[in-house]
Amino acid sequence: MSQSTQPIAKMAIPALIVVALLFGLFFFSLQEDKPLVPSMRENKPLPPFSSKQLFGQEVISSEELKGDYYLLNFWGSWCPTCYVEHPYLMTLKDQGVRIIGVNYRDTEDKAKSFLERMGDPYEYSFFDPKGKIAIEMGITAAPETFLISPDGKVLFHRIGEMNSQVFEAAFLPLMKSQ
Amino acid sequence: MWKVLILVLLFPFIALGADEILEFDSEQQAERYRTLIHELRCPKCLNQSIADSDAGISEDLRNIVYEKIKAGQSNKEIKDFLKQRYGDFILYNPEASGANLILWFGPGLCLLIALIWLVMRIKGNEKSVESSLSDEESDKLERLLSPENKSE
Numbered sequence: 001m002s003q004s005t006q007p008i009a010k011m012a013i014p015a016l017i018v019v020a021l022l023f024g025l026f027f028f029s030l031q032e033d034k035p036l037v038p039s040m041r042e043n044k045p046l047p048p049f050s051s052k053q054l055f056g057q058e059v060i061s062s063e064e065l066k067g068d069y070y071l072l073n074f075w076g077s078w079c080p081t082c083y084v085e086h087p088y089l090m091t092l093k094d095q096g097v098r099i100i101g102v103n104y105r106d107t108e109d110k111a112k113s114f115l116e117r118m119g120d121p122y123e124y125s126f127f128d129p130k131g132k133i134a135i136e137m138g139i140t141a142a143p144e145t146f147l148i149s150p151d152g153k154v155l156f157h158r159i160g161e162m163n164s165q166v167f168e169a170a171f172l173p174l175m176k177s178q
Numbered sequence: 179m180w181k182v183l184i185l186v187l188l189f190p191f192i193a194l195g196a197d198e199i200l201e202f203d204s205e206q207q208a209e210r211y212r213t214l215i216h217e218l219r220c221p222k223c224l225n226q227s228i229a230d231s232d233a234g235i236s237e238d239l240r241n242i243v244y245e246k247i248k249a250g251q252s253n254k255e256i257k258d259f260l261k262q263r264y265g266d267f268i269l270y271n272p273e274a275s276g277a278n279l280i281l282w283f284g285p286g287l288c289l290l291i292a293l294i295w296l297v298m299r300i301k302g303n304e305k306s307v308e309s310s311l312s313d314e315e316s317d318k319l320e321r322l323l324s325p326e327n328k329s330e
Contacts, residue, residue, distance in 0.1 A: 040262060135235075
């Protein structure tokens with residue numbers, strides 16, 4: 001090898017290592033199914049919030065979500081993915097999973113029509129037409145689902161559709177391990 | 179259009195959004211609102227502020243910002259409130275603290291390290307050139323560079 005090509009060869013090896021490292025970093029970052037927005041509510045107590053109950057005048061509070069595992073599901077009749085996940089929520093209800101709804105940015109008429117057509121998996125739903133509860137919980141859109149422990153702590157935050165794969169991989173182990 | 183003009187004349191301190199006409203107590207409040215909604219990032223969108231986004235969550239967040247400004251909260255209080263719920267993601271200009279220090283000072287630090295490395299390498303090369311000459315070669319070089327030699 002001539003003297004003039006030696007410095008280039010010396011530089012090439014570190015440069016290749018850097019490129020390989022960057023490639024690896026990008027590859028693994030893209031592989032990981034990580035939500036864009038961090039879930040700030042996970043592993044923290046469920047914040048206090050209250051609202052009128054959907055289809056009623058009674059005021060309900062997040063304080064009531066204690067003593068058992070609950071799924072807190074944000075939904076709306078305007079949300080296409082809510083139609084996709086709804087049959088699975090009905091299955092979970094039949095299996096004895098307790099689900100509380102938060103009807104998000106919706107109207108009572110449209111919400112009623114949705115539940116009449118698709119079935120009602122919820123013990124009851126908070127009514128959140130202005131998204132106040134949604135912001136309190138750090139929601140980005142619907143559907144999103146939280147797992148609440150018997151002592152009122154948020155164990156998990158799912159952004160997107162709930163299905164059997166997600167429930168069995170993320171929710172069920174937490175419900176069994178506690 | 180006429181309705182908007184009449185509103186502007188009747189209420190001087192208003193901010194106009196896509197579908198929103200908001201009333202403020204002062205022009206300073208309206209300006210704070212306009213600035214803040216451009217500094218906050220839509221959590222549903224990839225790269226839009228809540229001012230530019232039509233997503234439902236952005237509308238809700240604009241309403242929250244409006245309510246809190248009207249309630250007399252400072253920009254820091256409003257940003258802290260949203261950071262508690264959406265993390266640093268919600269801020270377009272991440273604060274220079276914690277892990278964000280890497281973002282702020284990382285590029286400068288890398289540049290500094292590269293410059294130091296370059297300077298050291300150049301100096302090293304100079305030394306190796308100097309030291310690579312034998313005594314005989316150095317004498318020859320001096321003779322060649324001497325003024326007597328030049329005049330010949």
